[in-house]
Amino acid sequence: MRFAAIKTIYENALKNKNVYFLTGDLGHFGEKEFAEKIPHQYHNVGIAEQNMVGIAAGLALTGKKIFAYSIVPFVTLRCLEQIKNDVCYQNLDVTLIGVGGGLIYGPYGNTHCSIEDVAVMRALPNMKVVCPANAPETEQIIKQLMKIKGPTYVRIGRGKEPMPATSYTVSFGKGKIINKGTDIVIFSTGTILEEAQKLVQMLTDAGISTELINLHTVKPIDKNLILKKIRTRRAIFTIEEASLIGGLGSAVAEIVSESSKRNLVFKRFGVNDLYLKEIGDQNYLRKKHHLSAETIYPVIIDKIT
Amino acid sequence: MTVAKIKAVAREIRKHVIEMAYNAGGAHIGCSLSVVDVLACLYFNTLNIKPKLPHWKERDYFILSKGHACSALYATLAERGFFSPALLKRYMKNGSPIAGHVTLDSLPGIEATTGSLGHGLSLGTGIALSLKNDNKNSKVYVLVGDGEMEEGSVWEAVMFGGHNKINRLILIIDNNDLQIIGKSTAIMHSHPFEEKLESFGWKTVSINGHNINEIIDACKQTGREKPLAIIAKTIKGKGISFMENKLEWHGKSLTRDDYEKAIGELNKIP
Structure with missing residues (x-):
């Protein structure tokens, strides 16, 4: 799912110079090519998620479409007030991508698990919340988000999710x-x-x-x-x-x-x-x-x- | 605009701040008065802006990160012609969009929502990064309070700006050394800012934040390789004798006597 997310963003960023990807020093899935081919649209902001979300909002204020990426707790709760004030209150075109939703980071302890994020993100006015089940859903949802503006939280897994036995399509907002x-x-x-x-x-x-x-x-x-x-x-x-x-x-x-x-x-x-x-x-x-x-x-x- | 004219504008802005606080029945006053001279210089000299075209694409940006000083910004925007000064009467009134902290889209000329401290420099950094990538010459000025420098998120943005050489980003620190409970240097000694910011890759200039020539000159000192920080020594409550350096005037209600005395003092300024 991580690979599908970053790959889809990269493919769209190649076609649209206003699509930006920010990472809080996470991701090892094709970002090298992203950073080399379109460096202005790829920024590793370091381990500083509050600043990452603030920068995402600042970029979005100038008309950019931002995808900001980290492990779920760090891209949701660590920077919650930046998400509330900078992204949601200003209703800006920023998508937060949280990797490792739920219990997948279980062996690493509760600091890296995420059970609170869906409720907290759901409570924010203007925020949309999407939890794809697998890589194809992730790819489809991110493609659809390229045409949907405003704050969005996409909660993905970590990569061991099984592929669907038969392919199907999903539409944002529709069960x-x-x-x-x-x-x-x-x-x-x-x-x-x-x-x-x-x-x-x-x-x-x-x-x-x-x-x-x-x-x-x-x-x-x-x-x-x-x-x-x-x-x-x-x-x-x-x-x-x-x-x-x-x-x-x-x-x-x-x-x-x-x-x-x-x-x-x-x-x-x-x-x-x-x-x-x-x-x-x-x-x-x-x-x-x-x-x-x-x-x-x-x-x-x-x-x- | 001449120095004398900017001083006259600053006097008018201060009168608006006092009137707005009096009408609102309680608002942030001292912290608004301390930034007035910097705002007057920015909006009447430094910033490349078109008040009738607030979204002009080639404009410079200003973000008031210490959003509680918003009455000074609203008054400055009104004086500069972004909107009628009559709108200032709606400041903090029921049903009005004009809040006690800066809010995007509430008035023409406002670039970002602030209020919770420690957000503005990251927002400004994002804007500056976008302008840099798009090869625009515009600059982004962000004004923070010295007390605000205690917020960790400010230093995340300082680190990013220095590392990435965001040369069109200008941080102005309103260094009045007073926060809500006491002197900033006594509560949390985040000073001196010069050495810290320089070690993060910033150029710094230290000035008197009420000296028009010094402010204008400092704003011109942007370089090619580094972001610029202007540490502006200011006086909280500047311009009203009984408010200057008085902790209680951070946000106290004005009586009728206070109001008349304050306006009277400002009217005596040529």
């Missing part, structure tokens, strides 16, 4: 139906889509017609699609590799709770509101947070039977 079903629906965002797909297979095998919808765009959320599913399905579940507070689950819950539908089964699956004292890889931590297909499956069965 993507990955698996058709008529009984219950699961909304997923980000790289945990692979886990959601395993879960759908298990539910389907158990005779439950399960629809899987990829809500890569968490803000603006595809409200019409969610309302349609509220009306036509008996159970809704959300899955995300982010805090249960404020992310996709909260966004869907806000729509569910304000709808007039009664007797709807609804449950969110996400990262619990705590910092684990133990470390582990992404799969290990998903199990610990009850976010693996195997741990979610019995909970869903219990809720719908």
Whole structure:
């Protein structure tokens, strides 16, 4: 996903001299060619993320289109006030690209994990939030963002996400139906889509017609699609590799709770509101947070039977 | 414009600042008065601008990073002809876009939103980088407070500007040595700025920030290889005898007597 992101930005920067890429000294994926071929559009600002976002906003004030890149915590929370005041309050054309969304940096500890970012970015007026699930989605979303102005946060994985079995297209702001079903629906965002797909297979095998919808765009959320599913399905579940507070689950819950539908089964699956004292890889931590297909499956069965 | 005329403009700007603070019923005063002479020199001598074309592409930029001193900027823009001085009456009023901190698009001539300290130099650096890459001759002036130099983000931008030789970036430090609770040199000794900035690759010039000739001359000293920092020694509350160097006038409400006394003092200036 990192390679897809930087490559897509580079290809567009070659065609448009107003497209800039800033990095807080992160990225080893083709940036050498980027820096050599179009040095004015590639800037390693050093390990100084507050300044990176301020510079991004300053460049955008002159009409440039900026992509600023670092590991999620450093390009979101470290420079949060610059994102609020400089980018969002001024409503500037700056896209923040956070690598390593969720638990993928688990072995490195919670400093490098990111469970709070989706909620925090979602709370900022003018900010758009997109969590692609894999490299092709990342490429498509970044291509689409070339034609969409304003503050955006793109939360990507780290590179081990499986490629989709069959290719499909995604559109910014629109939910993507990955698996058709008529009984219950699961909304997923980000790289945990692979886990959601395993879960759908298990539910389907158990005779439950399960629809899987990829809500890569968490803000603006595809409200019409969610309302349609509220009306036509008996159970809704959300899955995300982010805090249960404020992310996709909260966004869907806000729509569910304000709808007039009664007797709807609804449950969110996400990262619990705590910092684990133990470390582990992404799969290990998903199990610990009850976010693996195997741990979610019995909970869903219990809720719908 | 002659020195005498710039001094007369500065007097008018100070009168606006006092009137705006009085009308608002409480605003930042002392910190606004300390930057007036620098603003008058920039807008009436240094900056290459067209007030009737605020988005003119070849213009110089000015960012007031210490955004709480905004009344001085608004008054300067009005005096320079960006908009009618009548608009100044809406400063900090209900339903008005003209906030107590500088806000983009609230008035013609404003280049960036500031208010939280430590943001302006990075914003100015981004603008300057863009101008440099596009081979424009425009310059970017950023005014920060000496207390603001305690913000770490300022030094991130200082480091970037020196390393990348952003030669069209000019940092002006409003060095009045007073912040909210006391003297800056007593609270957090970020001075002296000259040696620190020079070690980061900046050229520095130290001046009296109320001397029109010195300000104008310093603004011309941009070089080819380095960004320029002007350390302007100023007096908080400058121009009003009972406010000068008085901590409480950072942001205190003016009584009717205070207001009349202040305007009276300014009216005596030729």
